[in-house]
Amino acid sequence: MGGSDNTKINLKLKVWRQKGPNDAGMFQDYDAKDISVNMSFLEMLDVMNEDLISSGQEPIEFDHDCREGICGTCSLVINGEPHGPDRGVTTCQLHMRRFQNGDTVVIEPFRAKAFPIVKDLVVDRSAFDRIIQAGGYISTNTGNAVDANAMPIGKDIADEAFKSAACIGCGACVAACKNASASLFTSAKISHLAYVPQGQAEKSERAFNMVVQMDEEAFGACTNTGACSAACPKEISLENIAIMNREFAKASGKRRK
Amino acid sequence: MSYLATTIGRKQIVGICGLGLSLFILVHMLGNLLVFVSPQAYNEYGYLLTSNKLIYIAEAGLLAIFLGHVVYTIILSLKNKSARPSKYAVTAKGEKKTSMASKTMIYQGIIILIFIVHHLITFKFGEEYEVQYGEVVMRDLYRLMTEVFAQPLYVAWYVVAVILLGYHLSHGFSSSIKTLGFYHPKHTPKIDMLGWLFSAIVTLGFISQPLFIYLNN
Numbered sequence: 001m002g003g004s005d006n007t008k009i010n011l012k013l014k015v016w017r018q019k020g021p022n023d024a025g026m027f028q029d030y031d032a033k034d035i036s037v038n039m040s041f042l043e044m045l046d047v048m049n050e051d052l053i054s055s056g057q058e059p060i061e062f063d064h065d066c067r068e069g070i071c072g073t074c075s076l077v078i079n080g081e082p083h084g085p086d087r088g089v090t091t092c093q094l095h096m097r098r099f100q101n102g103d104t105v106v107i108e109p110f111r112a113k114a115f116p117i118v119k120d121l122v123v124d125r126s127a128f129d130r131i132i133q134a135g136g137y138i139s140t141n142t143g144n145a146v147d148a149n150a151m152p153i154g155k156d157i158a159d160e161a162f163k164s165a166a167c168i169g170c171g172a173c174v175a176a177c178k179n180a181s182a183s184l185f186t187s188a189k190i191s192h193l194a195y196v197p198q199g200q201a202e203k204s205e206r207a208f209n210m211v212v213q214m215d216e217e218a219f220g221a222c223t224n225t226g227a228c229s230a231a232c233p234k235e236i237s238l239e240n241i242a243i244m245n246r247e248f249a250k251a252s253g254k255r256r257k
Numbered sequence: 258m259s260y261l262a263t264t265i266g267r268k269q270i271v272g273i274c275g276l277g278l279s280l281f282i283l284v285h286m287l288g289n290l291l292v293f294v295s296p297q298a299y300n301e302y303g304y305l306l307t308s309n310k311l312i313y314i315a316e317a318g319l320l321a322i323f324l325g326h327v328v329y330t331i332i333l334s335l336k337n338k339s340a341r342p343s344k345y346a347v348t349a350k351g352e353k354k355t356s357m358a359s360k361t362m363i364y365q366g367i368i369i370l371i372f373i374v375h376h377l378i379t380f381k382f383g384e385e386y387e388v389q390y391g392e393v394v395m396r397d398l399y400r401l402m403t404e405v406f407a408q409p410l411y412v413a414w415y416v417v418a419v420i421l422l423g424y425h426l427s428h429g430f431s432s433s434i435k436t437l438g439f440y441h442p443k444h445t446p447k448i449d450m451l452g453w454l455f456s457a458i459v460t461l462g463f464i465s466q467p468l469f470i471y472l473n474n
Contacts, residue, residue: 112340178337178341221336230352242436242440246437
């Protein structure tokens with residue numbers, strides 16, 4: 001590959017190890033030696049795990065899937081920052097060249113009551129699935145996929161809807177928020193569908209039901225710190241939360257009538 | 258689930274009450290500026306407010322929005338605390354860090370609450386000096402104020418508390434607007450600026466009076 005460099009670095013890792021949901025868990029120190037700066041953060045963990053396995057130890061469990069920043073499976077809080085120090089990037093797209101030789105790197109799971117730890121760095125994010133089940137869909141039979149541009153939507157609206165739809169549901173917003181609030185995730189789903197014509201029929205019910213489900217899942221409330229948006233690998237805007245607040249207030253008003 | 262049982266419903270109540278309280282403190286600060294006109298102007302303004310029977314309705318309304326703000330904030334904060342039972346070992350320091358003002362709202366609020374109670378005991382329920390202007394006998398609040406603000410410790414505590422109030426507003430003002438559902442890529446930065454400006458004006462206004470009186474003694 002062009003532009004790669006042969007630099008190798010050594011790091012001190014402090015990794016959260018937890019045997020299961022009910023284990024207390026603790027940090028364990030590891031030396032990561034001869035790490036190529038061209039590796040992604042997850043590849044670095046793969047190499048660590050190869051060493052752990054060959055020396056008969058338990059590998060570090062972590063979530064990953066597509067490794068190209070679009071699936072929302074990878075997580076990790078790296079030195080206090082969800083998905084690491086860079087903005088607009090998932091952990092799988094974070095590269096080791098971002099670190100200096102000799103750095104100490106603290107790796108923790110996403111911490112929230114609504115995201116219980118399964119093992120080590122793996123958390124259960126099914127609370128998000130239940131928020132989607134409460135209204136993050138459109139109940140119309142659409143048949144086959146229609147031709148692109150068959151439904152006339154203004155470019156400005158399509159762009160806004162697309163920006164909200166870019167949410168990959170990774171949960172970094174919850175991990176970053178001091179209140180472990182799921183407001184950015186829930187609001188991105190509510191506004192994405194509120195923008196487009198297909199979402200209009202259920203707009204009100206959707207906003208209300210998704211917010212109620214979000215509250216039931218033990219997430220905290222939004223205090224507009226903006227930490228979620230800063231940590232979001234897809235840079236979802238805080239504007240979505242304001243849209244959710246507005247849609248929710250309107251929906252509550254309608255229900256009273 | 259009813260509106261007031263949801264986090265967003267409660268947040269919106271906190272926001273509306275917070276904006277109401279902001280309006281109150283702006284008027285309070287402007288009224289206090291009469292100190293710079295004359296002791297008589299200041300005392301007559303106080304008399305004008307307290308001699309009107311409508312003051313009881315106004316005070317009841319103020320107490321209601323104050324309680325709305327405080328009670329719902331406490332309920333929400335407890336939920337927020339319980340949403341993260343285990344803390345992170347490391348706090349974000351880089352681009353993903355959270356502003357101190359937004360992170361510590363509840364603690365600022367607790368100190369401001371203590372200040373308000375103390376403030377009411379000192380002034381509203383404080384020593385009842387009297388003064389006569391022409392035919393009218395009224396409370397000499399100016400005299401009480403000059404006595405209170407002759408104490409350097411009281412002035413220091415007052416100034417610190419008012420700065421904290423301004424700090425609280427620097428996040429609270431614009432945050433309330435967002436909570437009520439208003440956000441616009443072009444206008445929101447202006448509202449944030451307005452929040453900062455509002456906080457600075459209120460803070461400087463409130464600080465000017467005790468300092469003026471202390472330094473003139």
